[in-house]
Amino acid sequence: MKYVIETQHLYKKFGNVTALDDINIRIQEQEFVAIMGASGSGKTTLMNILTGLDTATEGKVILDGVDAAQLDEVGRQRFRAEKIGLVFQQFHLIPYLTALENVMLAQHYHSVIDEKAAKAVLEQVGLAHRIHHRPNQLSGGEQQRVCIARALVNQPPVIFADEPTGNLDEQNEHLVLELLKNLNAQGRTIVMVTHNPELGALTDRTIYLHHGKFLKEECNAK
Ligand SMILES: Nc1ncnc2c1ncn2[C@@H]1O[C@H](COP(=O)(O)OP(=O)(O)OP(=O)(O)O)[C@@H](O)[C@H]1O
Numbered sequence: 001m002k003y004v005i006e007t008q009h010l011y012k013k014f015g016n017v018t019a020l021d022d023i024n025i026r027i028q029e030q031e032f033v034a035i036m037g038a039s040g041s042g043k044t045t046l047m048n049i050l051t052g053l054d055t056a057t058e059g060k061v062i063l064d065g066v067d068a069a070q071l072d073e074v075g076r077q078r079f080r081a082e083k084i085g086l087v088f089q090q091f092h093l094i095p096y097l098t099a100l101e102n103v104m105l106a107q108h109y110h111s112v113i114d115e116k117a118a119k120a121v122l123e124q125v126g127l128a129h130r131i132h133h134r135p136n137q138l139s140g141g142e143q144q145r146v147c148i149a150r151a152l153v154n155q156p157p158v159i160f161a162d163e164p165t166g167n168l169d170e171q172n173e174h175l176v177l178e179l180l181k182n183l184n185a186q187g188r189t190i191v192m193v194t195h196n197p198e199l200g201a202l203t204d205r206t207i208y209l210h211h212g213k214f215l216k217e218e219c220n221a222k
Pocket of ligand 1: 039
């Protein structure tokens with residue numbers, strides 16, 4: 001069995017708050033996993049450590065067989081850029097760039113720009129007709145789809161999404177989830193934080209956190 005993400009005795013402390021308390025999880029290649037739990041249970045903290053946006057107080061994260069903490073800063077950034085795509089609740093699009101330019105900016109930071117490939121991912125998320133629009137000319141659902149295109153454009157094997165539908169209405173929520181499911185069906189591993197049990201149930205497996213601890217996990221019916 002190949003695990004693409006593995007945590008070993010992960011702890012995160014903020015002063016005297018233990019946000020993560022001995023988390024040991026394994027996520028298989030091509031799995032779609034939801035992380036759920038009450039507010040303050042440690043979901044975002046876990047996501048931030050898995051993606052390298054924050055560091056653990058103790059313990060390890062092994063991503064695709066590699067403990068990125070052992071790499072130097074440049075190696076770590078390169079490794080993450082190759083392996084991970086990120087989607088957030090807040091879209092974090094550059095307001096004065098078009099959808100296409102926002103996606104091409106991610107290519108620029110990664111390696112070289114390739115307009116054809118950027119257009120292809122925007123097409124993949126159903127936005128072929130909106131590529132020259134700026135974020136304020138797009139609906140919330142469309143903006144989140146640009147973010148997914150941006151996360152996808154460098155072809156990372158793993159996508160992390162923290163409350164990706166938190167700012168969307170129900171219709172767009174389902175659209176974005178369908179899109180993530182399609183990407184998963186095409187072979188990507190997806191880890192998604194959500195508050196919504198209905199969305200969680202559409203993934204392969206739900207991991208529940210409670211006060212920073214692993215509470216339980218459930219395999220979801222197909
Ligand atoms: N930078 C920080 N400094 C101090 N405490 C923090 C910090 N970030 C998170 N915490 C604390 O760690 C705990 C876990 O927070 P976290 O944001 O991971 O929870 P969450 O499950 O994502 O919550 P929500 O669903 O409300 O986003 C909380 O008690 C929170 O107050």
